[in-house]
Amino acid sequence: MEQGPIVIVGAGQGGLQAAALLRQSGYEGELTLIGDEPGLPYQRPPLSKAYMAEGNADALILRAAEFFDSKAIRYLPETRVHAIDRVSRRVGTDAGDLDYGHLILATGSSNLRPPIPGLERAMDLRTLADAERLRGKIATPRRFAVIGGGFIGLEFAAVARKAGHAVTVAEAAARLMARAVSEHMSAMFLAKHRDLGAEVILGDPVSSVVDEGVTLVGGDQVAADEVLLAAGVRPNTDLAEVAGLVCANGIVLDGRLLTSDPAISALGDCASFPDPRTGRMIRLESVQAATDHARHIAARLTDKGDGPYAAVPWFWSDQADYKLQIAGLAQPSDRAEVVSEDVVLRFDDQDELTAVETINNAKVHMKTRRSLAGGEPVTADDARALIG
Known part of the structure; x- marks a missing residue:
């Protein structure tokens, strides 16, 4: 069992789950969870669905403040980790340096920002703060342009249409959710969104964001009061890269979810790991994958299991x-x-x-x-x- 302090960088669902499971599995050493957002750790998937419709931020909270005291987990919100010293096993943070026996990186991902002129005019939907800002916009009738026809963009589009707003989804690919589903499912959801009254444009990427909406590569302009960027994400690997860890479309892990440094594990959106079925390196943008990773890492660090990671991926999306x-x-x-x-x-x-x-x-x-x-x-x- 790991004896030294364990530090977890990233207080999303995977990072929090790792902390909880370490205590549940018998780890009694120092345990620190570091997050860069204010407040308590919360669920992200409902941001584009239930939260957007209902606005209940309290329902998103994963654990009450008392949980951290009762489990002796030091929780540091609004804290940035700026360096990892792998030789001395220490992380540098805004709250001071912290020693670790084992480090878990759960740094997640951030919105992919294509080189589109005027993109600074667009809103994101990645954090609770993003969702609060966007939800404030749907209080009165608006015209929304959504850049991207993946899960997040389509979930928001369905909520916005239900609230009576005009919605146009502009997807650069020839079909919706092309990376995730078959052509049949793409067609089913295309029909659903058009039935809801959304305009869906396929195969014509956005070339610029302007005050009046967005302009497409083909020359057409989509009038919009607000623009939402939902064009995918990129793994947050900057901290790992500066520390010299091997990264390639994520922090590269072995079958045990260890990085190129055996004192450091990683999980969730930021992690690239071997597919248990094919051995091919994959990166999954999924709360369930992050939770399964956390379970595997906690078991390894508490001597409850040390085999290769073998969980079956699964995903979901609620649209209307x-x-x-x-x-x-x-x-x-x-x-x-x-x-x-x-x-x-x-x-x-x-x-x-x-x-x-x-x-x-x-x-x-x-x-x-x-x-x-x-x-x-x-x-x-x-x-x-x-x-x-």
């Missing part, structure tokens, strides 16, 4: 009355088999199941998630039989 759930992880090239309007199976070139996409079908989602977690390849015939 559609709940998209994805069990597993498909590549864009994986074959899609449309079983029904609400179920799509994905298969690799060996005809093994890689993912299952569903809409409002929790039963199939859970059955296939359990099957993928079984450790054995799931054949096409097995997958079809599983969903009946």
